[in-house]
Structure formats: structure tokens, C-alpha cells
Amino acid sequence: MDDPRRRNGGFEENTMAILDSSGIGGSQDIHDDRISFLEAVRYASLVSESPSVPSWNMYDATFQILRDSRSLELAVASYQLLIELDKRYPRVYCTNSGGIGELVFVKEAWSPFILGQEKSHGTGEGGSKSTDRLIDSLRFSVLIEDMAQAVKSMDFQLGLKPVEDMLLFQYLVSVLEADFIHRHTLYKESLNWVLFRESMLNTLLGSRKLNFKSLVRDFMSLLLNQCQHHVRNSLPDTVGSCAISSHDSAFSLAIAFPELERRTCSAVQKLLTLVMEIDVIKKEADLLGVTSRIDGFRIPILEIILDELTYNLNHVSSFLAVFSEPKWKLEIVLQYFSKYCMKSSVRTRRSNDTANDLTLESVMNFFSTPTATKNIAKKVTSEVALLLLAHAFQVCVSQQVDMNFSGYASEKIGGTVSQISSKFISAFHNLREVDEDLEITPFEKEALFTAATILLQEPEN
Amino acid sequence: MKRRSAVADDDDDDPLDFEEEDALLNATPRVASKRRKAIGLDDLLSEVYKEKNKLMGCNPARSNAPKGYNSDEDDKKTQENEITFCKFVDDCEKQVNEIGSEDEVPEWGQKVFGLQKSPTSLGRTGLENCQLLQSFTENSLAQILGVNAEQGETFLKGLLMNGWLSKLAFRSGLVEESIARWSFHTMLYSLNEELQVSACDFWCCILQSRDEANQPLVRLGWYPNYSALKDALLNYGYLFDTTSNCSSTSEASSADSECDGPPANILSWIRVLSACFQLRNGRTIFSTSEAEDFLIIVICLFLDRKLVGITSILSECLQSIIGSFSDSQWDESCVKVAESIAHRVPKDLNCLRIVECISGLDNRNKHLRSQLALQMLRISFDRKVTNAKEALEMLKLVNVKNKDCNFFKLYIYLVLVENLLLFDHPFEEKSLIIDLWSKYLRNCSTQITSTDLRSYASKVRNKASYLLQNMILKNCG
Numbered sequence: 022m023d024d025p026r027r028r029n030g031g032f033e034e035n036t037m038a039i040l041d042s043s044g045i046g047g048s049q050d051i052h053d054d055r056i057s058f059l060e061a062v063r064y065a066s067l068v069s070e071s072p073s074v075p076s077w078n079m080y081d082a083t084f085q086i087l088r089d090s091r092s093l094e095l096a097v098a099s100y101q102l103l104i105e106l107d108k109r110y111p112r113v114y115c116t117n118s119g120g121i122g123e124l125v126f127v128k129e130a131w132s133p134f135i136l137g138q139e140k141s142h143g144t145g146e147g148g149s150k151s152t153d154r155l156i157d158s159l160r161f162s163v164l165i166e167d168m169a170q171a172v173k174s175m176d177f178q179l180g181l182k183p184v185e186d187m188l189l190f191q192y193l194v195s196v197l198e199a200d201f202i203h204r205h206t207l208y209k210e211s212l213n214w215v216l217f218r219e220s221m222l223n224t225l226l227g228s229r230k231l232n233f234k235s236l237v238r239d240f241m242s243l244l245l246n247q248c249q250h251h252v253r254n255s256l257p258d259t260v261g262s263c264a265i266s267s268h269d270s271a272f273s274l275a276i277a278f279p280e281l282e283r284r285t286c287s288a289v290q291k292l293l294t295l296v297m298e299i300d301v302i303k304k305e306a307d308l309l310g311v312t313s314r315i316d317g318f319r320i321p322i323l324e325i326i327l328d329e330l331t332y333n334l335n336h337v338s339s340f341l342a343v344f345s346e347p348k349w350k351l352e353i354v355l356q357y358f359s360k361y362c363m364k365s366s367v368r369t370r371r372s373n374d375t376a377n378d379l380t381l382e383s384v385m386n387f388f389s390t391p392t393a394t395k396n397i398a399k400k401v402t403s404e405v406a407l408l409l410l411a412h413a414f415q416v417c418v419s420q421q422v423d424m425n426f427s428g429y430a431s432e433k434i435g436g437t438v439s440q441i442s443s444k445f446i447s448a449f450h451n452l453r454e455v456d457e458d459l460e461i462t463p464f465e466k467e468a469l470f471t472a473a474t475i476l477l478q479e480p481e482n
Numbered sequence: 483m484k485r486r487s488a489v490a491d492d493d494d495d496d497p498l499d500f501e502e503e504d505a506l507l508n509a510t511p512r513v514a515s516k517r518r519k520a521i522g523l524d525d526l527l528s529e530v531y532k533e534k535n536k537l538m539g540c541n542p543a544r545s546n547a548p549k550g551y552n553s554d555e556d557d558k559k560t561q562e563n564e565i566t567f568c569k570f571v572d573d574c575e576k577q578v579n580e581i582g583s584e585d586e587v588p589e590w591g592q593k594v595f596g597l598q599k600s601p602t603s604l605g606r607t608g609l610e611n612c613q614l615l616q617s618f619t620e621n622s623l624a625q626i627l628g629v630n631a632e633q634g635e636t637f638l639k640g641l642l643m644n645g646w647l648s649k650l651a652f653r654s655g656l657v658e659e660s661i662a663r664w665s666f667h668t669m670l671y672s673l674n675e676e677l678q679v680s681a682c683d684f685w686c687c688i689l690q691s692r693d694e695a696n697q698p699l700v701r702l703g704w705y706p707n708y709s710a711l712k713d714a715l716l717n718y719g720y721l722f723d724t725t726s727n728c729s730s731t732s733e734a735s736s737a738d739s740e741c742d743g744p745p746a747n748i749l750s751w752i753r754v755l756s757a758c759f760q761l762r763n764g765r766t767i768f769s770t771s772e773a774e775d776f777l778i779i780v781i782c783l784f785l786d787r788k789l790v791g792i793t794s795i796l797s798e799c800l801q802s803i804i805g806s807f808s809d810s811q812w813d814e815s816c817v818k819v820a821e822s823i824a825h826r827v828p829k830d831l832n833c834l835r836i837v838e839c840i841s842g843l844d845n846r847n848k849h850l851r852s853q854l855a856l857q858m859l860r861i862s863f864d865r866k867v868t869n870a871k872e873a874l875e876m877l878k879l880v881n882v883k884n885k886d887c888n889f890f891k892l893y894i895y896l897v898l899v900e901n902l903l904l905f906d907h908p909f910e911e912k913s914l915i916i917d918l919w920s921k922y923l924r925n926c927s928t929q930i931t932s933t934d935l936r937s938y939a940s941k942v943r944n945k946a947s948y949l950l951q952n953m954i955l956k957n958c959g
Contacts, residue, residue, distance in 0.1 A: 026692055031955040094790045101794050277791020418649040463640045466627045471646050473621050
């Protein structure tokens with residue numbers, strides 16, 4: 022087999038020539054050329070009868086168009102192309118020979134990340150010019166900070182920059198996720214921690230250039246602010262406050278923006294859950310004694326999130342409203358309760374690692390009598406307790422819908438849906454007894470309604 | 483900036499002159515009021531020069547010129563001559579600019595949506611009597627929570643927005659008719675962004691759910707249908723309707739009013755349409771002709787620049803529609819759809835946008851792309867073209883050496899033929915077609931000189947040599 026790069030040399034040169042802007046001045050021409058370039062890469066690498074993987078230069082150019090698109094059309098087109106290319110040409114995949122799975126890393130594969138020392142992008146082609154566009158830990162945290170700042174500011178301006186940032190972030194998360202998933206598949210067989218030590222996500226977050234705690238805070242404020250955006254995001258307003266001259270492009274941004282925000286929000290959630298998964302795996306590895314000093318120390322993300330929520334009680338409601346991933350939502354609620362309630366509880370004295378034993382059912386049992394309820398309400402406040410129970414109940418109800426998580430769910434829930442429904446309702450009654458002025462939010466009302474309706478349909482045996 | 487520094491350099495000995503120059507450049511209101519009383523010919527002339535210099539990109543050499551006319555020994559006649567000359571130059575420049583802008587090809591983009599209509603009201607929903615709320619009101623909790631049937635809709639909105647409604651639907655395996663109709667209507671018409679998006683999530687989630695045996699998890703008391711979705715689109719102001727003529731769209735394209743569609747709900751409309759077509763037995767919802775109509779509509783939506791940011795959602799929808807046809811229907815429907823679109827789309831950059839938006843990788847996509855290209859070429863060549871070979875022969879008649887050659891049209895043809903050739907052709911024809919095509923491309927890339935400044939000449943040349951290069955590389959490999 023000959024070198025694929027040499028075989029494609031002609032194609033590359035021919036395609037890159039489309040971007041050659043010497044001799045033309047108009048920005049419209051540059052725009053047109055970029056569109057033709059993306060279309061040409063698409064054709065050669067995906068559509069053609071004998072597709073070939075794009076060269077690094079072509080990848081770099083596509084990535085650069087995404088980062089500096091100058092038009093919504095280009096931003097969207099380059100993002101879409103990168104996603105499609107990743108699907109067609111994965112950087113890592115699993116093989117299974119004789120029952121033993123193995124990870125295959127495509128060495129010559131292009132990546133938007135430049136992580137650690139082992140990967141020096143640009144040794145072969147491109148040179149240093151291309152590397153300063155790629156993402157390292159520092160640039161990653163700056164990107165997140167920019168996004169968090171953008172949504173925080175009150176006079177939010179609808180512009181191209183936040184759109185580019187959001188698309189870039191979504192793309193990066195999809196790259197990290199693809200890398201993670203293959204490692205995770207193999208880990209389930211081998212329990213080999215090294216797989217994750219070397220994962221892109223772990224390397225990215227392990228860097229000293231990045232302040233993990235403030236990164237998580239930025240992620241949280243992205244989620245929290247998205248919740249508020251929902252409320253004030255209506256089309257005419259956004260168009261009015263828009264800093265873009267052309268009516269159409271203002272309009273097209275306004276139409277695309279809510280969806281972009283939604284997708285960004287789920288990308289943030291995706292990333293948070295990936296980190297949570299890595300934390301769990303690392304803990305397992307710690308127990309097995311296979312971690313070492315080179316793994317460094319990073320505070321588990323769940324602890325940071327719980328701390329943030331404890332110190333800003335008014336964030337609990339909006340955070341849980343946006344954070345919809347059921348498994349980890351339940352985990353957050355359970356850990357929140359365990360933080361407050363476990364030490365005084367008799368049934369937990371048996372082991373050191375009690376948090377893992379806590380199920381939704383046992384949490385509901387904390388509220389089974391007015392006296393017990395009073396004890397907990399003192400620590401957590403009755404409002405927060407009801408809110409947390411309502412959210413945990415929602416996870417419990419959704420377990421049938423989300424197939425992937427049913428195995429885990431029955432373990433952590435510890436009862437049938439109708440059992441939990443009835444315990445939830447009696448917990449509510451007890452909370453009201455303890456605190457007569459208990460304010461019930463619409464969300465909690467709806468949760469109780471759902472519990473009552475479920476009991477009507479499937480009575481508890 | 484250049485002009486100012488030039489003036490400053492040679493006018494050190496003449497401060498008054500410099501001052502005047504500067505005032506003209508800045509054109510502050512204070513100076514204007516001071517000068518208002520004595521506007522002479524000098525001023526007029528300077529104005530003219532100022533305008534001209536702006537147009538000329540502030541040529542420093544020219545900035546010296548007005549100096550002479552501001553001097554005191556005025557010869558009136560010379561001045562008048564100069565003014566007429568300046569006006570003449572200005573006119574020429576204007577004309578040149580106009581020629582330039584005539585050559586400028588407009589970007590792709592069509593006005594797909596016009597004035598929005600007020601939504602059809604849902605009529606009696608029967609929400610108050612829905613089973614879900616009725617059974618609850620008898621519960622003791624209802625009083626504590628203050629939920630009663632009268633405020634049923636408000637409460638249901640909450641259930642919808644916070645995701646409870648879908649959970650309840652999955653638990654009971656049923657969505658009753660009144661709730662189905664109401665939530666669908668809410669999705670299509672509600673101005674509350676969060677509410678309509680939640681309603682869309684609800685519907686997509688339910689339509690796409692299926693168990694291991696590929697059966698839907700939830701029974702629906704009411705199914706979305708063609709007319710509900712089509713009516714909504716017409717209410718959003720959709721102009722490209724099959725039943726009306728396309729001439730109306732070009733007429734309406736001039737003014738862009740505040741009430742022009744589409745509303746933000748269009749996104750939900752696209753997402754739910756996509757979900758409807760992903761139903762295993764999609765045909766129970768839409769007939770073949772209805773599916774064809776939606777395929778045409780979705781392709782036309784790509785032409786609206788307002789929707790450029792949601793191209794990926796449009797593409798997903800396009801793919802689920804294309805995938806819903808049965809193999810036996812596809813060939814016929816593909817031709818029908820391509821013909822209908824080719825009639826409606828102007829033969830400019832818009833038709834390239836259309837062809838490029840068919841972005842799937844499977845054979846059906848290539849087929850549709852190639853068929854669209856063929857139909858557009860067919861209309862461009864007065865229906866004299868029925869296949870790739872004939873299209874290439876018509877193309878041969880376009881002489882690039884001819885002074886009147888329309889390179890813009892040629893560029894469109896090149897891209898269309900490139901796409902036309904995507905789809906497999908009978909083997910015996912294939913070599914002939916490739917031969918014709920490469921000969922033509924060679925002609926274009928060699929006969930158009932790189933110094934040809936006519937609009938699109940260089941684009942045709944570059945495109946041709948790009949395609950030719952790739953063909954050669956392919957044959958070598």
C-alpha cells in the first residue's frame with residue numbers, strides 16, 4: 022500500500038487552490054470560494070465513489086473556517102462538514118478479534134485538539150502555522166469562559182461570535198465523546214484504567230493550564246443562564262437588539278439561536294456526565310490500586326457541583342430544571358441528601374462508603390414520619406427537600422422511557438414506580454405538617470399530580 | 483487619512499487654505515453655520531472635489547488640485563469649465579459603478595415566506611373534560627394543590643413544559659385525543675418559545691419511541707396529518723405553494739414587512755415533520771403525493787436565507803422524508819419532485835444552492851441531485867435536453883471565445899452538469915460522456931485567458947480546471 026498522503030497530494034493541491042485568494046479582493050468572492058472549498062472537500066471525502074480522507078491541511082482549513090467564519094452560512098456548513106467527516110473517519114475505533122477487544126488509534130488522523138507533549142501536530146505537514154488554531158487546555162478554558170461571559174451579560178448581543186463559539190464547543194464535545202465511548206466499551210471488558218488516563222478528556226482537564234474549578238463554575242452558569250434565556254427569548258426582541266445590519270442575517274440568527282443554545286446546553290450536560298463517569302472509573306481504579314502519582318489529583322466534579330448548589334440555594338431549582346440527564350440527576354439529589362442526612366442516620370453506620378448505598382426509596386423513608394421529616398427539614402429546609410424529592414421522582418418516572426439507564430435505575434431507586442409515588446405523596450404530607458407555610462412551586466404540584474395519577478392507573482399492591 | 487497628511491505636508495505656508503480643507507473633511511456643523519452666508523463657487527467646486535476624492539479612494543495626488551482654485555486670481559471661465567469637467571468625470575464614475583453593480587450577481591436567496599396569517603383557532607378542545615384532569619380532581623390532593631378543571635389548560639401547559647406530560651403518556655401508553663390536538667396546536671402556533679419547543683419535544687419523543695419489536699410505545703387518540711401541517715405552513719406565510727403560481731413570489735419579494743414569516747415555530751414544524759416521516763410505517767400518516775409535496779416544500783425552505791442557521795435540521799428532515807419512500811415509488815417520485823422544483827427555482831445561484839442542499843450520501847440522494855440538475859438544465863435549454871449526453875452537446879454550443887458569452891450562465895451549467903454526472907449512467911454511455919465532458923472542460927480551462935476580466939470568466943476557468951484536474955487524478959489512481 023502506498024502512502025495515502027502522496028496519493029492524495031494532487032487532490033489536496035487542487036482543492037486547496039480553491040481557497041487561494043490572491044488576485045481577488047471582494048469579501049463576497051472569498052465567501053464563495055470558501056463555500057466551494059467546503060463543498061469540494063465534502064465531495065472528495067464523502068460523496069465520491071472512491072472517497073479519501075482529507076489531508077491535514079484540508080482539515081485545518083475547514084476548522085479555521087469554523088473559527089473565523091464571518092457568516093452564519095459558513096459557520097454552519099463547516100461545522101456540519103467536520104461532524105460528518107468525524108463520523109466517516111473516526112480517530113479511534115474498537116476491533117474485536119477472538120473475543121478480545123482492542124482499540125485502534127488512527128495515527129495519521131487529524132484532531133482539533135493539541136494535547137500534551139506526545140502529539141506534536143504539524144511535524145509532517147502544516148508547520149507551526151496551523152497549530153496556533155488548534156485547541157489546547159488553555160484555549161479550551163478561554164472558550165468556555167467567553168461563552169459563560171456572553172450569556173451572563175445582560176445586554177446580550179446577538180452576533181456571530183457566540184454562534185461560532187457554540188458550534189465550536191459542540192464540535193469539540195462530539196470529538197471528546199467519540200474518544201470516550203470507545204474507551205468505555207473496552208473498559209467494561211478489561212477494567213484497564215490506563216485507557217482513561219490517556220483519554221482526550223482526561224488529558225485536557227488534567228493540564229495545569231486549566232483551572233478545573235472555575236471551568237465547572239462556567240459550565241454551571243452556562244446551564245443556569247440558559248434557563249433564564251428561555252424566559253426572555255422571544256423573536257421580535259432579539260431581532261430588535263441585534264447589532265447586525267442586514268435584516269435577513271439578523272433574522273436567521275434569531276431563528277437559529279434558541280436551537281443552538283439548546284444544543285449547546287445538552288453538549289455541556291454531555292461533557293459534565295462524561296467527567297462524572299471518568300471520576301467514578303478513577304475511584305474504582307483507586308480502590309484497585311492501579312492509579313499512581315502521574316494521575317494527579319482533580320476534585321471530583323460532583324463535589325464541586327454540590328458545593329456550588331449548597332452555597333447558592335436559589336440555583337438548585339434552575340440547575341435541576343435544566344440538567345435532565347436522569348442517572349446523574351438522581352445521583353446529585355442522592356448525594357445532596359447523603360451530605361446532610363447520613364451521619365445522623367442509624368442505618369448507615371455500617372460502612373464508610375455509605376453514599377453508594379443510598380437509594381431513592383431510602384431517601385423517601387427519611388420522610389416517612391413527621392418527626393423524622395422535621396429532623397431533615399431542619400438541615401435541608403423543607404422547600405429544598407420537596408424540590409429535590411420532586412426532581413428525583415421525575416427521574417424515577419422516566420426510567421421506562423430511557424432504556425439505557427434502566428439497569429442502573431432499579432438499583433438506585435430501590436422500589437417500583439407506584440411504591441415511590443405513594444412514598445413521595447406521604448413525604449409531601451409530612452413536610453406540610455412540619456411546615457405549614459410550605460410554598461409549593463408549579464413543578465412540585467405537577468410532580469404530585471403525576472404521582473397521584475400513576476397511583477390511580479397502577480395501584481400499589 | 484492619506485489626503486489629510488498630504489494636505490498638511492504641502493500647505494504649511496498657507497494656513498487658511500489648510501483650515502478650509504480640514505473643515506471640509508470634518509464637515510462639523512459649527513463650521514457649516516459659519517460658512518453658510520457666503521457660499522461661493524469656490525465652495526461648490528471644493529464640494530465636488532470632496533465628493534470625487536471620496537469616490538476615488540482619496541488619491542493624494544488629486545488632493546493638491548483644489549488648491550489652485552481657491553487662490554484669489556480667479557478666472558471665472560476656467561472655473562466653469564472645470565466644474566463641467568468635474569461633473570462629467572463624476573457622471574462617468576457613476577456609470578462605471580453602475581456597470582459594475584450590474585455585473586454583480588446576487589447571492590442565492592428567495593423570499594419563501596410572506597405575510598403571516600392569523601392561526602386557525604383550535605375550536606372546542608374539550609380539554610376541561612380530558613380524562614387526565616378529570617380523574618385527578620376527585621383526588622384529595624387536588625384541593626390541597628388547588629388544581630381544578632377550569633384552569634386545566636394552564637396546568638397542562640406546566641405539565642408540558644416541565645416534561646411531565648410525556649412521562650405520563652409513557653406510563654399509561656396513551657395520549658387522549660383532546661390532549662394530542664391541543665399540544666400539537668400549541669407547538670405550531672404558541673408564541674411562547676419555551677412552551678412550543680416543549681410541545682415539539684413531547685411530540686418528537688412520542689412519535690419516535692418504539693419497543694424492541696419496533697412497535698410504538700404510545701397509542702395516540704389523534705395523529706398529526708397532512709392538512710394540519712400544511713395549514714400551519716400556509717399560515718406562516720409560505721409562498722412557494724404548488725397550487726399557486728411562482729410569479730406571485732417574485733412580485734412579493736420587494737418589500738419585507740415586520741409581519742413576514744416564518745415565526746420561530748418553523749423549527750418545531752420541521753422537527754415534527756421529520757419525526758412523522760421516521761415512523762416505521764410513515765405511510766399511514768402521509769400518502770405518496772403528500773410525501774412528495776413535503777419533499778418539495780422542505781427543499782424550497784433551503785432557499786430562505788432566514789433559515790440558513792438551521793440547515794442541519796432541514797437536512798435531517800430531508801433525509802427522513804427521502805428515506806420514507808418505498809423502493810418502487812422512489813424513481814417516479816424523484817423525477818416528479820425534481821421537475822416541480824426545477825420549474826419554480828430561478829436559474830441563478832439559487833439552483834446551485836438547491837442542488838447542494840441535497841447532501842445525503844446514499845444513492846437516493848445522488849439520484850435526486852442528479853435528477854434536479856438534469857431538470858434544471860432541461861429548462862435552461864428550452865427542454866431540448868433529456869439526458870447527460872444531450873446536455874453536454876448543448877454545452878458545446880456555448881463558445882467561450884465569443885465576446886457575448888454569458889459566463890455566469892456557463893458557470894451554472896458547469897456545476898449542474900457536474901452534479902448530473904454524479905449518478906451512475908449506463909456503462910456503454912459512460913466513457914463517451916466522460917470523454918465529451920473532459921474535452922469541454924479542457925476547452926474552458928485553456929480558451930479562457932487568466933486575464934479575462936469579464937464577470938465569472940475566471941470562476942468558469944477555475945471550476946473547469948479543478949474538475950479536469952480531479953478527473954485526471956482519478957484516472958491515474
